[in-house]
Amino acid sequence: MAPKSKAIRYALTTFERLRAHHADADCELVPRDPFQLLVAVVLSAQTTDAAVNRVLPDLFATMPDAASFATAQPEQVAEKIKTIGMYRQKAKHLVGLAKQIMEHHQGQVPRQFDALVQLPGVGRKTANVVMGVAFGIPSGVxxxxxxxxLSQRLGWTKQQxxxxxxxxxSAVFPKEVWIILSHVLIFHGRRVCTARAPACERCVVSDVCPSAGKAENVGRKPSRMRSLRE
Ligand code: SF4
Structure with a gap:
């Protein structure tokens, strides 16, 4: 087995320093009810949490649960989320996943990762968020x-x-920190280590970060993807 890099060996300590710095780190989507959170996470793909939070009150005022989404037309849902990117596709997914939840899960969001990823529009990321935030179960990072x-800049992975x-x-960090790990990295990524202008000079882990002072091109998406996402 290849020897572990210094960044990996100190990863947990580095993370704990970031965690202390971002003590308020949490999921920024408002809902905590499992179904409403699932809806919010599906809507959040390639969209900001703030934009999603803005459409939720009106959406849930008339469609608060799986039963009401399951009987809605996708066009009705689309009308209420049309400020969100890919809203027509997302509306279809929401109606489809609500139908499956009514038909196969007694109207309740399943607490199993494998069942969640069978729902339309639900991938690993969405399933892990719902498992972690709604149920407190660390199914993955x-x-x-x-x-x-952030994980690339901090030297915790070279994967793309x-x-x-x-x-x-998941191999570097113990399971008990998987949920909070993502929240902390997301907060650090928004507040300090942004894609375009990482503020290494005021970063609390710059002394151990292998990308400190040279991070601009580390962990960024290719320019074509950047222009689509930023
Ligand atoms: S030192 Fe720079 S690149 Fe490393 S985590 Fe901090 S802001 Fe990001």
Whole structure:
């Protein structure tokens, strides 16, 4: 087995320093009811949490649960989320997943990762968020664009694909920190280690970060993807 890098050997200590610095780190989507959270996470793909939170009150005022989504037309849902990217596709997914929840899970969001990823529009990231935030079950590490970039910059992975990054982070960190790990990295990615302008000069872990002072091109998506996502 190849010797572990210094960044990997100190990963847990580095993470604990970041965690102390971002003591308020949490999922920024408002809902905690499992179904409403599932809806919010599906809507959040390639969209900011703030934009999703803005459409939720009106959406849930008329469709608060799986039963009401299951009997809605996708066009009705689309009308209420049309400020969100890919809203037509997401509306279809929401109606489809609500139908499956009514038909196969007695109207309740399943607490099993494998059942969640069978629902339309639900991938590993969405399932891990719901398992962690709604049920407190660490099924895996949520790898979004911030977690991907930060874990590369911090030297915790050289992988490029979210699933491979999740696998490596899950091996480096103990299960009991998997849920909070993502929240902390997302907060650090938004507040300090941003994609375009990482503020290494005021970063609390710059003394141990292998990318400190030279991070601009580490962990960033290729330019074509950047122009689509940023
Ligand atoms: S030192 Fe720079 S690159 Fe490393 S985590 Fe901090 S802000 Fe990001």
């Amino acid at each position: 949520v790898v979004d664009t911030h977690v991907q970039r 694909q979210p699933e491979s990054i999740e696998k490596e982070l």
